[in-house]
Amino acid sequence: DDGEQYTDSDTDAAPRSFICPMTQEIMRRPVVLKDGHTYERSAIRTWFRDHDTSPMTSLSVNKELIENHGLRQAIQEWHSARKAATTAAATTSAATATAEVAA
Numbered sequence: 001d002d003g004e005q006y007t008d009s010d011t012d013a014a015p016r017s018f019i020c021p022m023t024q025e026i027m028r029r030p031v032v033l034k035d036g037h038t039y040e041r042s043a044i045r046t047w048f049r050d051h052d053t054s055p056m057t058s059l060s061v062n063k064e065l066i067e068n069h070g071l072r073q074a075i076q077e078w079h080s081a082r083k084a085a086t087t088a089a090a091t092t093s094a095a096t097a098t099a100e101v102a103a
Helices: 008-013 041-050 069-103
Strands: 031-032 038-040
Touching: 008 041, 008 069, 031 041, 041 069
Parallel strands: none
Antiparallel strands: 031 038
């Protein structure tokens, strides 16, 4: 786990490819299966306890989990940029409010 905390607002704003089809949340540790679909690691591992199929296709699938490093990096970069933009907007808003009070 990379320790990132995502809010509902983050999840609503995130590109669809960042969202696990099982949890409907932003993936922290995305893994891809041989069928080409990507999932949150913990969600697909839980699924595989009781199933030998892909949750997306219902077809039999190899249970090998391949780290999706590119997607994980893209998610982390997007979230960092989003946090920076939110912080900048809050700083600008606070500065504007202070200037208005001083005027």
